[in-house]
Amino acid sequence: MAEVLSQKEIDALLSAIGDGDVSVEDMKDEQKETKIKSYDFKSPKKLAKDQLKTLSIIHDNYSRVLNTYLSGYLRVITEIEVSSVEELSYYEFNNSISNPAMIAVINFEPLPGQIIIETSNRLAFTMVDRILGGDGLYEGENRDFTEIELTILSRLVKNIIAYIPEAWENVIELSPYLEKIEPNSQFAQIVSPNETVALITLSVKIGEIEGLMNICLPHIVLEPIIQNLSTNFLFSGIKKEFGDEGKEELERYVRKAELESSAVVGEAYITVEDFIFMQVGDVIKLNTKVDSELELKVGGKTKFLGYPGTYKKNMAFKISKVIEKDEDEYDE
Incomplete structure (x- = not known):
């Protein structure tokens, strides 16, 4: 882009031309000169x-x-x-x-x-x-x-x-x-x-x-x-739009998310003294029966009822009922 002169510089240039210090022909010849840019062949530029x-x-x-x-x-x-x-x-x-x-x-x-x-x-x-x-x-x-x-x-x-x-x-x-x-x-x-x-x-x-x-x-x-x-x-x-493909990709990521689940066998209240002197083999009486359904919590919230057991020599939990809860309960 051509250099923009200030009003003071323009006045000085006109004054110099008027006094004969600067020739208009010399200015034209100067503009015709080829601009040369140095280039180092030892370090060629490869990136624009x-x-x-x-x-x-x-x-x-x-x-x-x-x-x-x-x-x-x-x-x-x-x-x-x-x-x-x-x-x-x-x-x-x-x-x-x-x-x-x-x-x-x-x-x-x-x-x-x-x-x-x-x-x-x-x-x-x-x-x-x-x-x-x-x-x-x-x-x-x-x-x-x-x-x-x-x-x-x-x-x-x-x-x-x-x-x-x-x-x-x-x-x-x-x-x-x-x-x-x-x-x-x-x-x-x-x-x-x-x-x-x-x-x-x-x-x-x-x-x-x-x-x-x-x-x-x-x-x-x-x-x-x-x-x-x-x-x-x-x-x-x-991506400017979040279309069906984006929704499917998001769903795939959500499905891979890990949630902590835990089965609650039961609850019991004991004194601090009993807890301190607890030994291997002691029996704690819980508030649930042997054949009663247990709660399975997902992310700290009760989502299922079922029974504990084993499957292929691994601990397992058989779901017998899905607990449906209102959305308001999850907003608490």
Whole structure:
């Protein structure tokens, strides 16, 4: 877009032309000059601006989901947002990592190759300290991780990458998994040094501790879906209507939900003294008969009546009656 001049600049230009300091012909020749843009052949650009913008949108969604998870898991207010998205060589990224650091190498199935999630030591130690019940104000030395700390971080990273498919669902269905955690960047060579990568930098604040989390996506990993990395494709995959297919999918998920059920054999009232001195073999008299129907509670509410027994050497409960209750009783 052409530069817009202010009124003061316009007056100064007219004055210069009137005094002869600036020639109109020189201005025309200057406009005809070809604009040259420098290009580094050692670092060719493989990702368009729209593709980088799409990656920013994807990880903006991921950061919001991750923010909710870490706030609950670490029991502290956590703020995560996308700080920058840029294209550079893997050598530049790898060379910028301080040693030691938490470098998680993640297989990005079904896409080829691996990606890297890198976090500074201070941020990693803060999360470990919060998980172990500390205040998270880590100000210790910059040292290597112990075996116990690596085990804790591995479990945390597995939980973190479990939310990646949700952020990428409109582009591709992913099944990422953690391969290893490397504290030294020299042993995390997932691609050649000259390979182009997309680097997404997340700004992370855990309580009072701030740090950066870098997500390195090599171009060789993104190449199979490079045409799908556009804002038009991203938003076209979002379902606008919740039709019959969506209802059936929701019903399938609801049917898989687990509910706690318990059969109430009976009730009895005893003194605290009897309870304290209770021994193996003592008999407690219940308020139900041997041949009476028992209550089967689902989610803490009585839903069925029936009889206890066994089925193929397993404990079982035979339902004899379904208890119908008014909706008002469930709203209490």
